[in-house]
Each structure stands twice: as C-alpha cells, then as structure tokens.
Amino acid sequence: MTAPAAGELVLRNARLLDGSRADVLITGGLVAAVGPGLAVAAATPCVDLSGDLLLGAFVEPHLHLDKVFTADRGWSDGSLRGAMTSYQRLLAAPTPDVIGRARHGVAALVRNGVTTARVHIGCGRLAGTRFVEAIATVREQAAALIDLQIVAHLGGPAADQHWHSHTRLLRDALDAGADVVGGNPSLEAEPEAALDALLDVAVDRGVPIDLHLDETMDPSVFLLRRLAEQAPDSIPVTASHCVSLGQHPGSVVDEVAELLARKSIRVVTLPATNLYLQRAGSRTGGLPPLDRLLAAGVEVAAGGDNVQDPFNPTGRLDPLDTAGLLTLAAGLDAAQAIRLVTDAGRRVMDRPSAGPVAGSVADLVALRTPEAGSPLAAAGAGRRVWRRGRLVAETRCTVTGPVAAWSAQTRQQRSEEARRP
Numbered sequence: 288m289t290a291p292a293a294g295e296l297v298l299r300n301a302r303l304l305d306g307s308r309a310d311v312l313i314t315g316g317l318v319a320a321v322g323p324g325l326a327v328a329a330a331t332p333c334v335d336l337s338g339d340l341l342l343g344a345f346v347e348p349h350l351h352l353d354k355v356f357t358a359d360r361g362w363s364d365g366s367l368r369g370a371m372t373s374y375q376r377l378l379a380a381p382t383p384d385v386i387g388r389a390r391h392g393v394a395a396l397v398r399n400g401v402t403t404a405r406v407h408i409g410c411g412r413l414a415g416t417r418f419v420e421a422i423a424t425v426r427e428q429a430a431a432l433i434d435l436q437i438v439a440h441l442g443g444p445a446a447d448q449h450w451h452s453h454t455r456l457l458r459d460a461l462d463a464g465a466d467v468v469g470g471n472p473s474l475e476a477e478p479e480a481a482l483d484a485l486l487d488v489a490v491d492r493g494v495p496i497d498l499h500l501d502e503t504m505d506p507s508v509f510l511l512r513r514l515a516e517q518a519p520d521s522i523p524v525t526a527s528h529c530v531s532l533g534q535h536p537g538s539v540v541d542e543v544a545e546l547l548a549r550k551s552i553r554v555v556t557l558p559a560t561n562l563y564l565q566r567a568g569s570r571t572g573g574l575p576p577l578d579r580l581l582a583a584g585v586e587v588a589a590g591g592d593n594v595q596d597p598f599n600p601t602g603r604l605d606p607l608d609t610a611g612l613l614t615l616a617a618g619l620d621a622a623q624a625i626r627l628v629t630d631a632g633r634r635v636m637d638r639p640s641a642g643p644v645a646g647s648v649a650d651l652v653a654l655r656t657p658e659a660g661s662p663l664a665a666a667g668a669g670r671r672v673w674r675r676g677r678l679v680a681e682t683r684c685t686v687t688g689p690v691a692a693w694s695a696q697t698r699q700q701r702s703e704e705a706r707r708p
C-alpha cells in the first residue's frame with residue numbers, strides 16, 4: 288500500500304441519508320470515493336464516525352448577518368412594517384458592533400454545519416455602504432471557515448429622487464465588496480420602477496440578483512410574475528419570500544411556477560420569518576406553495592432570514608430548525624427538507640455540489656442522531672463539520688447527573704433486546 292496523499296482523510300462508518308453505511312475518502316478537498324470497507328494506505332488519517340449521519344454541509348442561502356442579535360434593542364409589534372420601523376434604529380449601529388455581531392453569527396453558523404452562506408446586507412441613503420464594507424471585512428477574516436456571498440440589499444430613494452439615479456448607491460456597494468444585487472421592490476413606492484432599476488444594474492454589472500419579493504398576504508402585490516417575465520438569461524436570478532403566490536388560485540400558481548422553472552429562476556423560502564410576520568389570515572402559513580413549485584421543477588432552497596432581530600425574535604442559525612419548519616408548515620419529508628438546506632442552496636448560489644458523493648466538494652457535517660431517529664431531531668446533539676476536508680468545528684454534548692446513568696442503562700437494555708433472536 289502506498290503512502291497517503293497530502294490532505295487525505297478517511298471517514299469510517301458513516302451513516303448516509305438512505306440508511307446505508309459507508310466509508311468516505313477525501314483527497315485534496317474533494318470526496319474521492321464512497322463505499323463500504325474502503326482500502327486506503329495504513330497511514331491515512333482516519334475518523335470513526337460510529338454511525339453518525341453524514342450529510343453535505345448545510346447552506347444558508349438567505350440571512351441578514353448585519354441584523355443578528357438585536358432583538359433586545361427594540362421590540363416590534365410582530366408585523367413587517369413594525370419590524371422595519373424598529374430596524375431604522377439599528378442603522379446607527381457603530382461598525383465595530385456590526386462586525387462583532389456578525390462574527391458571533393459566523394461562529395454559530397459554522398458550529399451548526401454551515402460552510403456556505405448568502406447574506407443580505409442593508410445599504411442605502413441612511414447606511415450608505417458602511418454595513419457592506421463591515422461584512423466584507425468579516426468575509427475576509429472568516430475565509431478559512433465559511434464561503435460568504437454578500438447581497439447589497441438596497442433601500443428606497445428619497446421622495447424626490449428617481450430610482451435610476453438612486454442605484455448609484457448599489458453600484459457603490461458592489462464596488463465595496465458586494466457580489467449580488469438585492470432589494471425589496473414590493474415595499475417601495477414605485478415597485479415596478481424599483482424592480483426594473485435593480486435588474487438593470489445587475490445586468491449591466493453581470494452579477495446575480497436576489498430580491499425580496501411579495502412578502503405579504505395581499506395577492507394584489509405580485510411582482511413575481513413581472514420578474515419571471517422580464518428576467519434576463521444572462522445572469523442568475525433568485526426570488527426570495529414570494530409569500531403572496533400562496534394567495535392565488537392553483538392555476539395561476541402553476542402558470543407562474545412553469546415560467547420560473549423554464550427560465551431557471553430560483554426561489555428561496557424563509558419559513559421562520561414568514562410564519563412569524565405573515566401568519567394571520569394565511570392559507571399557506573406565510574410560505575409560498577412549495578409543493579406546486581417543486582412539482583414544476585423550480586429550484587427551491589430554504590433559509591433562516593432573520594435571527595434574533597426585530598423581524599424574528601427567535602432563531603439559532605441552525606438550518607435543521609429551518610428544515611423542521613418546512614416539515615411542519617409545508618409537509619415536506621425529512622429528506623426533501625434537508626435537500627432544501629443543503630444542495631439546493633448551493634445551486635441557488637452557483638456553488639458546486641458538496642456531500643458524501645464521489646467527485647463532490649468535501650464540505651460535510653456529521654450529526655449524532657439515534658439510529659432510528661429523524662435527522663431533523665439531531666439539533667442539540669453533537670456535530671462535526673469539515674470544509675474542503677478540513678475539520679472546522681466539533682461540538683460535543685455531555686450529559687451528567689442521574690439521568691446519564693438512566694440513559695446508559697436504557698441503551699444497554701435496548702442493545703441486549705436487539706441481540707436477542
């Protein structure tokens with residue numbers, strides 16, 4: 288047997304999502320082979336996963352990293368408008384405060400198994416490009432841990448200013464380090480002018496666009512159809528939220544879904560925030576009709592959006608929480624829900640696939656979860672996270688006290704029962 292190649296690692300006894308057991312050989316940041324009992328050089332570094340569930344690392348395709356951990360700075364009334372008023376106060380946050388909260392956010396993401404994230408960062412008349420610059424600094428500091436993609440989330444112009452001159456701020460934000468054009472045209476005074484101006488900048492600069500769209504239960508707010516009709520083929524286009532789509536008849540939903548699929552427009556659903564802000568009067572719990580979008584072949588990913596801020600006072604930056612909400616609110620099974628927080632997110636961000644599949648990027652997360660338990664129940668248990676084959680986080684859960692002896696006794700009894708003929 289030859290010596291192991293540099294950067295080679297073998298993960299033994301992984302449990303895969305289909306229930307099978309396999310070893311995973313990693314070389315040069317990629318998965319080189321997957322199978323039972325892989326033969327490797329004796330000196331190859333080895334980690335025994337002992338049946339832990341091994342998945343592609345999680346993706347967070349939509350997060351407001353400049354707003355995290357601010358829920359204690361001003362309570363909102365649980366409405367989108369109330370949260371936005373509350374948010375105005377955050378625009379005065381000093382840059383070190385923004386960087387400090389974002390760094391805590393990155394740590395939580397990586398611990399939870401996220402190695403790729405798209406973050407929507409506010410810019411505009413009041414904040415300028417200050418927050419984008421702050422998060423670009425964090426992106427550089429965290430480059431070994433996580434791949435951060437920055438969306439410049441542009442607020443609206445002054446009443447006397449036209450959208451096309453206002454987007455100068457967006458071009459400044461792209462120059463300051465943003466990768467993607469963003470904004471919330473549905474909430475602007477001139478929604479169609481806003482949408483068109485944002486699209487123009489993205490096309491002109493040749494960068495992706497990811498817009499907050501139709502975050503309301505009012506079906507008359509329906510910019511998604513205009514985006515689907517006007518989206519150019521030359522850049523990747525993503526529509527986030529798309530809440531009002533769920534208020535339209537099935538025939539309209541299917542027609543729009545077919546157009547989205549045909550033009551490869553991606554949809555990101557944000558269950559936590561929209562269950563919180565749009566729950567009242569909802570037929571679909573504030574989510575777009577995911578079943579019809581998926582059936583039409585639309586690329587759908589799911590994100591956490593807001594975490595402990597005026598738009599959502601809860602959240603732990605854990606995609607398993609998002610996956611659990613998809614199951615509760617939209618009826619997705621565990622495998623479907625996990626797909627929306629792993630590989631679907633990578634496709635939305637145009638990143639190569641990752642996971643325990645030969646040829647994929649070796650961004651992986653191993654979850655300690657009971658053999659018969661749902662992977663969605665693994666939140667709170669131990670996790671190990673690899674980025675490009677390098678361990679970047681290991682979280683262990685230790686239980687002490689009388690219940691530890693109780694649990695050990697229960698495991699012993701169950702393994703004895705399992706061995707009985």
Ligand SMILES: [Zn+2]
Pocket residue numbers: 349351407499592593
């Ligand atoms: Zn958002």
